[in-house]
Amino acid sequence: MTINWFKYASPASFYFLAGRMIPYFSALAIIFLVVGLYIGFFEAPTDFQQGEAYRIIFIHVPAAWMSMFLYVVMAFWAGIGLAFNTRLSSMVASAIAPTGAMFAFLALWTGAWWGKPMWGTWWVWDARLTSELILFFLYIGFMSLQAAIDDPKRADKAGAVIALVGVVNVPIIYFSVQWWNTLHQGASVSLVQSPKMATAMLSGMLIMTLAAWMYSIVIILIRTRLIILGRERHTAWVSELKEGALE
Amino acid sequence: MIWWIVKRDLLLAMRRRSDVLTTLFFFIIVVSLFPLGVGPEPNILRAMASGVVWVAALLASMLSLGRMFSGDYADGTLEQMLLSPASLAALVMGKAISHWLVTGVPLVLMAPVLGIQYDLPGEALLVLTLSLLLGTPVLSLIGAIGAALTLGLRGGGVLVSILVLPLYIPVLIFGTGAVEASSAGMEFGAHFSILGAFLLISIVFSPWATAASLRISMG
Numbered sequence: 001m002t003i004n005w006f007k008y009a010s011p012a013s014f015y016f017l018a019g020r021m022i023p024y025f026s027a028l029a030i031i032f033l034v035v036g037l038y039i040g041f042f043e044a045p046t047d048f049q050q051g052e053a054y055r056i057i058f059i060h061v062p063a064a065w066m067s068m069f070l071y072v073v074m075a076f077w078a079g080i081g082l083a084f085n086t087r088l089s090s091m092v093a094s095a096i097a098p099t100g101a102m103f104a105f106l107a108l109w110t111g112a113w114w115g116k117p118m119w120g121t122w123w124v125w126d127a128r129l130t131s132e133l134i135l136f137f138l139y140i141g142f143m144s145l146q147a148a149i150d151d152p153k154r155a156d157k158a159g160a161v162i163a164l165v166g167v168v169n170v171p172i173i174y175f176s177v178q179w180w181n182t183l184h185q186g187a188s189v190s191l192v193q194s195p196k197m198a199t200a201m202l203s204g205m206l207i208m209t210l211a212a213w214m215y216s217i218v219i220i221l222i223r224t225r226l227i228i229l230g231r232e233r234h235t236a237w238v239s240e241l242k243e244g245a246l247e
Numbered sequence: 248m249i250w251w252i253v254k255r256d257l258l259l260a261m262r263r264r265s266d267v268l269t270t271l272f273f274f275i276i277v278v279s280l281f282p283l284g285v286g287p288e289p290n291i292l293r294a295m296a297s298g299v300v301w302v303a304a305l306l307a308s309m310l311s312l313g314r315m316f317s318g319d320y321a322d323g324t325l326e327q328m329l330l331s332p333a334s335l336a337a338l339v340m341g342k343a344i345s346h347w348l349v350t351g352v353p354l355v356l357m358a359p360v361l362g363i364q365y366d367l368p369g370e371a372l373l374v375l376t377l378s379l380l381l382g383t384p385v386l387s388l389i390g391a392i393g394a395a396l397t398l399g400l401r402g403g404g405v406l407v408s409i410l411v412l413p414l415y416i417p418v419l420i421f422g423t424g425a426v427e428a429s430s431a432g433m434e435f436g437a438h439f440s441i442l443g444a445f446l447l448i449s450i451v452f453s454p455w456a457t458a459a460s461l462r463i464s465m466g
Contacts, residue, residue: 130416145397145410148402157463158396161459162393162396164456165414168414
């Protein structure tokens, strides 16, 4: 059986595919969110050093991971759009940016709430905090560049260049802990070593990450659908859609 | 080819000397404002000297980015450059080099004088100047990408700062880090190595990315 991979590269067919996928991913997001929050609040033990305040990691860590992951995904799709001139890829990239920026902001905000009881300060100029802040700036730069350009084709390509240039920053974020080695605690989770935290804490965090992931997919699909409608508003299939013929 | 562009741009810059001097005086004024703001305590000034000089250099280099392509864009020269059979990346390299010669080098030469204002000791002055010498070409090369992307956009000047300043941060960190390490009596060679690595990476990638951006911006 051969699959026609390019069928859904057309915005028109992707629009309907995305519409069909949204309910499933929404359900997954809600399930993971409920399970993750339950584990986070009721199953995970109280930390012997940090007390109850550590529970913010169930939001903080997934948000920080997603903000970095989404940047890479955004740069990937933007790069694909630049290289192969596929309109849909660039639309997805622009749809990812606001969600990524939201997660970066959330990571900084929850980090401040965690830092106040733990370190006694809302903000420190630690390498990881700073690079998360830079990541937030990169999202803002990507979005404001695209917003400043009226021609969507030029906006897509210009955004792709700045996203690919900014991707250099993501490894710097990752390795900054080893490079500068300052106040932020080293990574507690790694693939090569056994985790240094209780299983319930770890599973809660991972399930919350899945919830954040599914949530991102839902929001990005919705936003991509809106971008498709906005850009294709003059095409025949959108006007048919308006008349209710295709639903 | 590169040298032809550099010579031409330098000639243009010498014909309009006030542009060059504006950037330099902006740098000097920004650096001189800080003691007025935080007070003349020499110990505080010495501690913040490298950061202030470096941040002022970032801003001065960024403010002059608008001129890198806009003149050629306005009179149509840029279009001819894009049409020419010569490699666009080489042309862009020439533009970046001349931007550095016109804005970066004066900052490097002025930095020791400003460092004295901040009561920096001799070795720190030397390290500051050398770190700027290695770092400012990176600023011009990275800035070229931002200048090319925002070419002809409304609000391009503010936009270029949002795009480019976050990318300048690693250079700032290691540039000031070198000075701080030397003030603390530590080895600062590693900072120079990393700055050098940034320079090499940006020499390889920036002309290419800038050329792609110019083609996008010129449609």
